Amino acid sequence: MQENLVIVESPAKAKTIEKFLGKGYTVTSCMGHIRDLEKKDFGIDLEKNYQPKYVVTPDKKKIVAELKKMAKGAEMVWLASDEDREGEAIAWHLKEVLKLDPKNTKRIVFHEITKEAIQRAIENPRSIDDNLVNAQQARRVLDRIVGFEVSPVLWKKVKPALSAGRVQSVAVRLIVEREREIINFKSETWYRVTGTFLAKDEIGNPAELKAELNKRFSTKKEAYAFLDKCQSAEFSVADVVKKPAKRSPAPPFTTSTLQQEASRKLNFSVAQTMSVAQRLYESGKITYMRTDSVNLSGLAINTTKEKIIELHGENYVKIRKYSSKSKGAQEAHEAIRPTYMSNETVSGSAQEQRLYELIWKRTMASQMADAKLEKTNVTISVSTAPEVFTVSGEVIIFDGFLKVYMESTDDENGNPPAGQEIIPPIKARDVLRMAFITATQRFSQRPPRYTEASLVKKLEELGIGRPSTYAPTITTIQNRNYVVKEDRPGVEREFDVVLLKNQKISEKTKTEITGTEKSKLFPTDIGMVVNDFLMENFEQIMDYNFTASVEKEFDDIADGELVWNEMIDKFYQPFHVQVEDVLKHSERSKGERILGNDPKTGKQVSVKIGRYGPVAQLGEATSEDNDEKPQFSSLRAGQHLETITLEEVLDLFKLPRDLGEYENKKVTVSIGRFGPYVRHDNKFVSLEKEDDPFTVGLERAVELIEAKREKDRKAVIRVFDEEPDLKILNGRWGPYISFKKKNYKIPKKLKAEELSLEDCKKIISEAPEPKTKRARKKK
DNA sequence: CAGTGAGCGAGCTTCCGCTTGACTT
16 A cells, blocks of 8 residues: 555656655556546536536546545545646546545646656645636637537538537638638749859869849840840959858757657658657657747756767857747646757667657757858949849858757748858959859749648647647648648749850740649648638637637636636627527538539539539529539549639530440440549449540450459459358458458458358358447548 | 439537557558
8 A cells, every 4th residue: 555646647757756756655647638528418518607517538437447546545645747727637637536635635746857856846735726727627618619519510501520629720721821822822023143253262273153133133125134234344342241140059849849840851740750759758768749848957958068068078068048939838848858868869760760869969959059150241243234243151160059950941942041152262352254144034932831840830839739739630630631731743834044155145945843742731622611611600710819819818717817617608608699690691601613604505614512522513403494404523633623724624524425335335434433434334444544534445445344354253252152142252451251232351260262151151240340430530 | 432413311520638558451
């Protein structure tokens, strides 16, 4: 029987703390929240002042039972969950569920996991902060209200099984709005002029100096005129200005910055980063990975300092204290850092090693000296024109933190950082020989699409979501099919280059690939329709500042200045009226766009979201005119409601095409839910990638039909005359039994060819329940 | 998986934040 029971949130933390506390203390973990609002129904009693109806979460039942047993046998229970709003609520739920006696219960918090900090915490217990707990209840209840009142509106007005929420709906809005900016973007073009001049380096060898004109020309004509003036010009150095500059390291990692850097430097998805970090955390290699704090413990700073001195010397050290400035930061933990700075590398998978190395370097750099630079700006004048050429160079005088780590930026357009030219030694009034001058056509860049990580960055800036939810949120909006992560190929673009060389002006047209996207987030049609519906009807919760303003109220509740259910009531009353009103009055939202009329028949051409996804429609379903139903056709992959043109839709209605007859039965080709297919004798055969349904001929179709038949023949391992519904087939994952439209796995130890009918029936009757939809969705 | 799109109705879906294993394919 233990004297003291300490309950923390995570088992890895429990293990460490137990070592520090030693005899007389048992440390265990509750794995986060143990109770939540009832999932069925609303979970909030609207008649009783929004009283929450809490139930123990199903997957926590076992843990709660164990905790109960342990608490009973303990003289004192120490609730040591995190210090923030959620942590305080966890402590309160533990107290309630475990029916802890206040006499034998203490609430403690610590800011870092060291022996001293924990002992200090034990010596300074407090009671549970009810105000903070109420702030959490308000947060929880508000999120339930928004999610469970708005989602059903979407089921009725848009499509079943959709969802809306304070966080996810705003995340989708960001992506939809960015996409619209891109669709509406009009690229401007101009001419950028660069001159290449000849100089000499330190030892007298020829060196080039490339400088850019301080003026862009908006037309080719102007560019020509300038190059013409340059033909007879003298180029001289007007000015050389040197000034010192410095660069400082980035702060240690938080969840959000770790996700961004792992995405930029290691190409990890945010979910991948979190699962690799989790493994590093569980094996004791890094501190906790869900944090919004940039703070390092005193111990960590000291060991980092020692390591910097050991590897680079005293002059590379600069101790820095970082503080968080992100909205809503709750600072229950430290920044993400190695547990032991002395370990430069760790064992584990390649991914674990790479992520660890990144964290180690970032932590090191955060305590290192600034890099000192010398910037040189050179101005070159043109005797025949008022414009000047400029170039700036940068020389590192002292590398400082750059020795170990440089943060990457989200330069979506792949532009090289400015000012990296090496400047040869030149001085004012030097006359330079011009080698050549080019005027290159350039285009303004459309706004970049979000990556998973840049979306997290944006959400964090807006104070929306928490470290523990960034990755799940991104997964949710993809699971709901509001957003897809995709690669898209770029397009070729032509641009003109005008060249002045050897007193001659010539012109060339070059091509480049532009707009290539890799692992970017695109809104789907349904994502756009849902977003527009929510923007139209629930402006308040879609507001980028909604979270920030309710957070302020949660803070007031935590400070005891606001009563939580009064705050909720003030929100709920008008909100619920709004919900009822939308249910009653708003139209079903199908994202319909009318594109024009079919020139042949004059029928209206439109697109909308149908029961099975985006669909094009030819003709109208009017009640008076019943003789003709409209024609429908699903949109093809890559086509979108927002951008599809009349011509593209008309192409869709060229299908199905009649190819002729084979074995006296019609052969047609069309595009279905699973892509282009050939239909013959009520059987369907998918077209191959290289086949175009608009041009494919009968001969090729027959070839595909025959190939499919051959494949089907091979797929049958055994049939039974007495039970024609039962077949043993060969599928993608090996042999299986097919019976009345259901498939059954054959146990590995049995040979498929030798199974009797009885064996098969036995397998069928013993087959486990087919998986529910929920279990499958989880993947 | 299933190659649809009319209409009805039963039964279901859904939130955010704390945590870690079970799950296979």
